[in-house]
Amino acid sequence: MKTSYYRRIERFKDTCIRGILFSSALCSILITAAIVFVLFYESIPFFKSVSFKQFLFDKQWTPLFSDAHYGILPLICGTFLTTLIALILAIPLGTIMAIYLSEYASHKFRETLKPLLELLSAVPTVIYGYFALLFVTPLLQTILPSLSGFNVLGAGLTMGIMIIPYVSSLSEDAMHAVPMPLREGSYAMGATHFQTAIRVVIPAAFSGITSSYILAISRAIGETMVVAIAAGMQPNLTLNPLEPAQTLTAYIVQVSLGDLPHGTLGYQTIFVCGLTLFFITLCFNIVGHSLRKKFREVY
Amino acid sequence: MVTTFKAQVQNLHFYYGTVEALKNISISIQEKKVTAMIGPSGCGKTTLLRCFNRMHDLYPGNRYEGEITLYPEGKNILDPKVDPIELRMRIGMVFQKPNPFPKSIYENVAYGLRVRGITQKSIIGEKVEESLRYAALWDEVKDRLYHLASNLSGGQQQRLCIARTLAIDPEIILFDEPTSALDPTATQKIEELMETLKEKYTIITVTHNMQQAARVSDYTAFFYLGELIEFDKTENIFTNPKVKKTEEYITGRFG
């Protein structure tokens, strides 16, 4: 019978396609497995020649010098310092704008401004690097003449501008999702927009706002080009944002640009840095995940 | 017994953009009585209710025409010069679906006080207990005041929303179909509560449920397609309606 033959072919096709789709979905697991495998595979030989104690507590990172030191602290310090500066700019600014867009602005204003703000994160990061080095730093130098050409402050502030939309857009989404009756309940008590936003909308959207912060933090920690271009290439254990410093990511770039032979200790250091970076972002994601779980939206 | 007017609506028209949702409404609200507004969906009863605390101001494109005079001072509250926020501090509202804030039970009731800038713990604590007692919720929640309000049952949440309103001593309480999301037992509790509340407060309630209007209210207004069809003492409306449309509605011929 012709129809049943046709149906059988269709059914067979259906099964094959299901198989193909399933294998593509498995790809993402393969990628993660590959990342974890490579990072560990290349890092293990490193830890055979360098002790954990030196890695965690030595105050210098000079793997490429003849007097080699392998203390990760200066790079971690650089990474956190740039991230901190970026967050000091992006979190207040992004949150305030999110509240304004969600609770005060008209529909039209919001729909215009949101895509404009999102452009800030669409600009390639290497262009932000250009901006940090050739515009932001010279601008800062007119106020702080002692500022060196490569510095943490300029790179951090530029990164802050770059991550504003992660905070503003995602927080706004979370606040906008708070149901209107909840707001009306507050307005009906005689609350102002500000009181409603602070006391009702923000607590209700807390988990979404937290996610936006966590995403901004992971972006800042993993950001590479801005710091590689504008923050300098010297590992520097300092909390002074006016000095140059190197981040984990910038170090990886620095070594990749050179020509270190595969299999040497110097080559392995970039995977060790990668592993450290991976570990730090993973921690933030886990913290974010548990915060989201704890404060899941309960409208 | 002498009754006095708490509010008077005069020739009120209301527009959502260009759509006229209320047409020339005039109605008087008696002090410390329950006034019920009934009518089929879309008749404008909720729209009128939300005029009393100017909730419509929250959305662009809404327009009032006419007057609502609030006594004792006799001011027109639809006047653009009247601040809706100040108005809402005097007029409480309970919504169709319970909408407790995502905070503790205690903080929900304390909210109105905090909005008024009151910070003394003793005053707030006293007021919270008093309001919860008055809303007949105290015994059920006194051991878990600091738990999230969302853990309460629907009926408890609605009584919490009433307590929240009571905490600020409003002059009028607006009820917007307060029992439509609740089961019969919870509904009965809210109705009993309204009975006690009218000793102190003026109540305006919107309801879908005619039996409820008959049970709880002193005055009933029947709306149809944005117009006030009939307004009288509840017993008259339900036993001896003067307009044919009202009779058809309350006998269930449409709606």
Place this chain on the structure above:
Amino acid sequence: MSLAALVRRNKQYDFWFSVISIMCVLFSLLALTTLLLDLALEGIPRLSLNFLISFPSRFADKAGILSAWVGTFWVMFITAFISIPLGILSGLYLEEYAPKNKLTQFIEINISNLSAVPSIIFGLMALGIFVHSLHLGQSLLTAGLTLSLLILPIIIVATREAVRAIPTSIREASYALGATQWQTVKHHILPYSFGGIATGVIIALSRAIGETAPLITVGALTFIAFLPHSFMDPFTVLPIQLFNWISRPQAEFHVNAAGAGVILLTLTLLMNAVAIIIRYRVRKKITW
């Protein structure tokens, strides 16, 4: 305090908050325009036909971006070729086919974690796997593969969101007519979600076109004076060229960097604009 005074005080907070917010908005927009203007003023005068058809050079005024934009074109082609089918298929599987079990849940968590992994880590992975284990070398293919994997999560998430927006009733109507799952997907799900998926794909590609860090780790060259003939040839791309010029101390090369930046930024913004237009038109057209 009287009620009126109280309200006046409360509204004062409202007012000052609005003022501060507007200042924040203005600051952000100012930052955006400064960034664009700074680049444009420096870079546009440098643009010329010669700039587009010259290879890099030791002399700043003779250097051009020919090998860079050709490389970008090749890499983007490979990236699109791999990531688009893979991303859409995974998204479809997760949203339409996947049973609700531990494995599916694991894949989902995995994808959301992947999208938070810094891009340079993808570069390290590609260096270990593609360059050294699979011996693909520091080639166009490696670069394309690296960027594909990097943007895969974005495409998957966009596909899922677009597919999720289609009401169940449409699926049920199709099944009720005796369609198989694939027929339903082919005739209904894919066409109706096309706009959303296309938007996601373009946004993902616009991110890939500006990526620099992972390509540095897999060994992009900064000085290429020939055009590639096959996927296995060494490569450079616009952002790498840009980075190279910024890192030089001479100001003349910074001007070149600005010129390349103008081109790169124009490409990125164009792609974003197209995505916004598609999203806007789809939202207007489809009503369930």
